[in-house]
Amino acid sequence: MLREEDKETRKKKKKKVFTLLLVVDDENERVLLGEKKTGFGKGFWNGFGGKVEESDPTVLAAALRELEEEACIQALDAKEVGRITFIWIDEPEKPPWLVHIFRADTYSGQERETEEMRPQWFPFDAIPFQQMWADDQHWYPLVLNRQKRKNFEGTFNFKEVTTLVDFELKEVQSLSMQ
Numbered sequence: 001m002l003r004e005e006d007k008e009t010r011k012k013k014k015k016k017v018f019t020l021l022l023v024v025d026d027e028n029e030r031v032l033l034g035e036k037k038t039g040f041g042k043g044f045w046n047g048f049g050g051k052v053e054e055s056d057p058t059v060l061a062a063a064l065r066e067l068e069e070e071a072c073i074q075a076l077d078a079k080e081v082g083r084i085t086f087i088w089i090d091e092p093e094k095p096p097w098l099v100h101i102f103r104a105d106t107y108s109g110q111e112r113e114t115e116e117m118r119p120q121w122f123p124f125d126a127i128p129f130q131q132m133w134a135d136d137q138h139w140y141p142l143v144l145n146r147q148k149r150k151n152f153e154g155t156f157n158f159k160e161v162t163t164l165v166d167f168e169l170k171e172v173q174s175l176s177m178q
């Protein structure tokens, strides 16, 4: 287990940056997820996203690119709503991962299965959390319930890749500079 001061040190290390975008259909109370078919997190349902590349002009552009690559649709109003840091407590050499979470309410195109993802709509009350990353059940409600229009930031400590050890999560007025 990491001591509190070690956690603080690890959080400040240079991070690897990712995006994750959730397409939400508020009217029908459902969210578009994809079953990941390859690589890290294979078999899990997730939003669409991936690593931010040097060639991406912005993090938002990276999020839009990944959505298009993985589900063949173009988000029209994507907005960053949260930032989550993942710390791999039993792998000291592995940098923390920073995931920028986006929500989109409108899009163009027709979602399609790709080599990476099989898209499917899920009602808000039937999200398959048992087949998702362990942190998701904690922060999804903050993305889906946008009544309060607050953003969120969190840190999740994992061991053995998929076991969630502990976490902190808070709502914030605006996202911090990173």
Ligand SMILES: Nc1nc2c([nH]c(=O)n2[C@H]2C[C@H](O)[C@@H](COP(=O)(O)OP(=O)(O)OP(=O)(O)O)O2)c(=O)[nH]1
Residues within 6 Å of the ligand: 018, 019, 020, 039, 040, 041, 046, 047, 048, 049, 050, 051, 052, 086, 097, 099, 133, 134, 135, 136
């Ligand atoms: N919901 C959720 N998403 C996560 C967690 N951890 C985590 O990396 N992700 C997301 C962030 C990214 O969108 C995605 C991992 O990126 P990726 O490995 O698919 O990246 P990529 O497509 O660029 O990679 P590649 O396979 O093309 O090399 O998974 C988590 O705990 N919960």
